[in-house]
Amino acid sequence: MLRVAVVGSGPSGVFTAQALVQQQTVPGVTVDVLDRLPCPYGLVRYGVAPDHEKIKSLQNTLRTALEHPGVTFLGNVRVGEEPGALAPQRLLELYHAVVYCVGAAADRRLGIPGEDLPGSFSATEFVSWYSAHPDAAPRGFGLGARSAVVIGVGNVAVDVARLLARGADELRRTDVPDAALEALAGSRVTDVHMVGRRGPAQAKFTTKELRELGALTGVQALVRDEEAALDPAWADPSALPSAVRRNVEVLRGWAGQPEQEEGRRIRLRFFLRPVALLGDGAVEAVRFERTEPDGHGGVVGTGRHEEIAAQLVLRSVGYRGVPVPGLPFDVRNGTVPHVRGRVLRDGTPAPGEYVAGWIKRGPTGVIGTNRPCAKETVASLLADAEALLARRPSGDAQSALRAAGQEPVEWPGWLGIEAAEAALGQRLGRGTVKIPDWAGLLAAARDGR
Template identity: 70%
Template sequence: MLRVAVVGSGPSGCYTAQSLVQLDPDVLVDVLDRLPCPYGLVRYGVAPDHEKIKSLQNSLRAVLEHERVRFLGGVRVGPDGVPTARLRELYHAVVYCVGAAGDRRLGIPGEELRGSWSATEFVAWYSAHPDAPAGGFLAGARTAVVIGVGNVAVDVTRMLARGATELSPTDMPQAALTSLAASAVTHVHMVGRRGPSQARFTTKELRELSTLPDTQVTVKHEELELDPAYVDPSSLPAARRRNVEVLRGWATAPGPAARHRIRLRFFLRPVELLADGDRVRGVRLERTAPDGRGGLTGTGRFEEIEAQLVLRSVGYLGVPLDGLPFDPAHGTIPHLAGRVLRDGVPSPGEYVAGWIKRGPTGVIGTNRPCAKETATSLLEDASALSARSVPADPVGALRAEGRTPIEWPGWQAIERAEAALGASLGRGVVKLPDWRSLLTAAHGNAP
């Protein structure tokens, strides 16, 4: 049997494991994750009120319950964990599906002020990621600025305008639910440096903003008209043309006044976060304009938006993994059809899939063909890979070295604990938000 370790249990890791066992009956796959919980960004990145997308966990579960697939949670790879070189000794092949754990920065003055956060941190908090900041996002905030016009920006904007009634049925951790329910934020500005035709949100997500109770969505007609493709959208792809039509409707027929106001702004780029002591008090923005060559130019005209909370949502970024080559310009591991390249040459037994392979692009389904390409490359190399001797029981070897993998029954114990917690609060399933409670539950004790 060919023994393969897949590092990462999100969609790319699960789809890689699925492709391997579907394409070859002589493959055994261990799916490793540093967290005790599987599913990656489906558990910790999809907004809690998007139940349909979150239900993808059911299909990922089927992969991890396959008779030739084993989930090993709580296994850190790299510094302070299992070295990548040691993984190569334990398995015939290793596929790294570690995503893009970093976030891009604005690189402007004031970015380190209190009240300035990445959207990644905010999402991790309301999604109960055990590494998330403890809270404090909303303290003293009345107005928020979300920098970015992609789906993550739409998600965090929507969460800021949601009420307890809509969020209580979700699996949001109790502390985040309580904080959002008590929030004084009533105005949210979502700001993009480009025009409406370049925005990266999907039409379905965009439209959701206007369905929020007691919420008015507005957009400035004069900003939209700065975009030539808005004036004449006939050449746009269908998805972006639909976005333009939604925005056109909001510009010409804004909804009635409401407690929450969401304002979409375009052709503005942040140049400075303004300070009140060590806290954010606003954002200084420069008006941009199309340069006629597909880019932007600054106009030298500025405006300020008062805000006590700034969330930047300008993209994810891959981070280096100790022992593996890395392309810092693209935030990816160099590869050829999924085979890791060292000095331009494929490294035997090392592979990549998902965002660390191609960058943070595409939707969840994009990971399927990406994973299949990598799995196909690996299986083409199988005869050479299987010639090397590896331990019959990698988990036993890990335990002998002091590692304590959390296997599938441990994850099921966490699920039971989260269901019990929700019942005790009069809610459905409620996520456990910290390492201590997760590990306590995994080992069969009440958190």
């Protein structure tokens, strides 16, 4: 039988495992899905906003794949070259093939003065906090601020802007951890500025997520008509691709509205490039340079500047892959070099090593994009099956993990975590509530086991 390890249990990892056990080319494939966290599902659990229940329900699809008889989930497993971890070379001794689906864990930085002032955070830190990621620092994110700036105009920026503006009562029915819910309930933020350096037609959010901003109770979405009009397509978006046209039409509907004094406001700003975060000991404002279209889809600076007062800044300008110790890494692209998923070492495919997901192609696409990406990698792996089966794995992963001092969380342990989170929600008078810390997750896993 072909024994495969998949490192990472997010969508790309689960879709890879699913494709391997459902294919008909090589019979009897078994897959161990390894994850550093004791919980599966990756960004579906720890990246999708808690008020997006429909998207979060994708966990049910991923669950079906992980419960396949040919798939074994092993959480709380460290892969790398630090003491106690399983090194890539050791994995190759245990399996015929290893597929790395480790995503893109780092944030892109702005690279401007003041970026590290207190009150300035990456959007990923904020998302991890309200999503109960066990690595997230227990902080309140300066929600005593009156004005917040979100730098970026993608779906993650829309998520964090929406969570800042949404009332805590509406979040009470979600799985947001109790400490985060309490902090959001005490938030004093009244104005959220979501800022992009280019125009409305270049924004990366999707129309469904954008429309949600205008449907929030007690929240007004505002666009400056004279600012957005710098975009050549603003006056007549009919020639734009349909998805972009819908975005522009939604934004046009918010332009020029009289501002309401009561409630909260989300201000969508365009053609502003951040050049510095200002403040004496903490963020007090963001300085932007006004930009204008360059006629080729980009923008150029005008030399004119504007400052937006803010005591909280969330930077949402993209993700970046980080090196996996023991694997080659393309620093420029933040990916592992490959050809159709086959890892390249010194330009040559490395026998038995593969990649899928963001670490393969970069942080692009939506959750569903990972499925064809995984299938391409699996096709390469299956084409190599004869050569892979000529290798003779020695030992089993669980014994090797325990010999290294690791205690893997298997599927019954994860079910124990689910049960503990349901019980926690019941005690709090809510639905399921996530456990936000390592100690609590591992204790629940031990009880489940």
